[in-house]
Amino acid sequence: MVEMLYVLAVFLLAGLVKGVIGLGLPTVAMGLLGVLMPPAQAAALLVLPSLVTNLWQLLAGPRFGALLRRLGGMMLGILAGTLLGAGLIAREDSRWPVAALGLTLLAYAAIGLARPGLRVPRRAEHWTAPLAGLATGAVTGATGVFVIPAVPFLGALGLGRDELVQALGLSFTVSTLALAAGLLWHGALPGVLLGQSLLAVPPALLGMALGGWLRGRVRPETFRRGFFLGLGALGAEMAWRALA
Template sequence: MIGEFALIFVAIAMGGLLKGAIGAGAPVLAVPVLALFFDVQLAVAVMVVPNLLSNLWQGWFYRRDMLPNAFTWGFATSGGIGVLIGTVILASVPAQVLLIAVAATVFGYIAFRLARPDWVLSYTAALRAVWPTGTVAGVLQGATGISAPVSITFLNSMKLKRESFIATISVFFALISALQIPVLWWYGIMTPQRFLYGLLAMIPLFGAMPVGNFIARHLPPRVFDRVILVLLALIAVRMIFKALQ
C-alpha cells in the first residue's frame, strides 16, 4: 500500500512537471495512474480539486496575456456545458468501460501529436470552432478526467505564445472544474475523503511545477515532449490490460 501511494505521489508530481513546463496537462499523467490503482471515479474526483486551484492561480498570473473574451469565455463556457454531460456519463458507465475510454483518449492524444505536429489553425477558424470544440473537450474531461486530446491540441494548433496558451487554458480548466465539483458531490463521486486527497495532491503538484518550468527553459521541447508521450503510452497499455482482466 505504501508503494502504491508513493507511485501516486510521483505520478501527481510528474503531472506538476508537465503543467509547469507547458501550463497544462497534469491530469494527463495523474488520472491514468490513479485510475490504474483505484478507479476512474476516484481519479477524476481527486484531480478536480488541484485542477481548480492551480488553474485559478495560473489564470490570474497570466491574465494580461489572455485571448479576446469571445474566444476565452466561449471556450470555457462550452467546456462547462460539456463537463456536466461528461459527469453524468462518469456516474452511470461501468468502471471497465471508463478505463478503456481513458486509455483510448490518451492514445488519441498521442496519435494526433505524432501525426500533426506542425498543423496550424488560424484564429478566425478557431473562433468559429470554439464552441463545439469546447463542448467535446468538456465531455471528455467530465467522463474521463482528461480533455487534453481536444483542449490542449486545439490551442496548440493555433501556435499561441506560451503565456497566451496558459492564460486561456487556465480559464477553461478553472471554470469546468468549478462546475464539476458540485455535480460530483451530487452523484456521490466526490466525498469528504476524496476532497481531502485532492487538497493533499496540491503538495506534489505545486512542488513540481517550478521544476517543470525550469526544465522547459533548459531542455529542448521536443525531447521533453517525446518522454511524456512514451510514458503515457505505457500507462494506457497497462490500463487496457487491467480493464480486460
C-alpha cells in the same frame, strides 16, 4: 498509507511534467491513478491540485479579459459537455470509463507526437469554439482528462506563446470546476476524497517548481517526446486491460 504515498508521488511527477512543458498534470495524474483506482475516484483526487495549479497559470498571463471574451463560447461548451457526460465517469461498476481513459491518453499521445500543423481561421472561431468546448466537456465527463480536443484547438488559433499558456490555464480551470460540479451532482465527490485532494496540492506545487528548474537544464523537445511515448504506452495498457 501505501496508497496515499503513491498518490502524493503521482502528483509530484504530474506537477514536474507541467512545470517542464506547461501542461500534463491532469493527464499524468488520471493515467497513473487510474491504474490503482476507478476513474471517478482519481478525478475527485485531481480536483484541488488541478484547480490551484491552473488558476496560477491563468492569473499569471497578460490578457485574461480579452481571452475570456474570445473563448467564452468554448468555455460554455466545456461546462455543458462536462455536466452532461459526468454520469459516465461516475459509473464505477463499468469498465467503459477505464477504456475511454486509456483511449483518450493514447489519442493525446499520438497527436502530441505527430504535432499536426492545424489552423482555425479567425472568422470560423465563433462556431468552432463552442463545438470544441462541447467535445472537450464530453471527454472530460467520461474520462476526467480535459486535453482533447481543447489543446489541439487552442494551438490552432494562432495565439502568442503567453496567450496560449493563459488560454490553456483558462480551459483547464473551467474544466476542473465543471468536473467537480459533475462529480458532486452524481454523488462521486465525498468529503474524504476532497481532504486527500487537498493533501495532494503541496507535492503538485513542488513538482511544478522542480519542473521549472529542470526546464532550463534539459531539451524540452526531448522531454516532451518521452512524455508522450510514456503516456501512449500507459493509455494502450489501460485500454487493453479494460477491453480484454
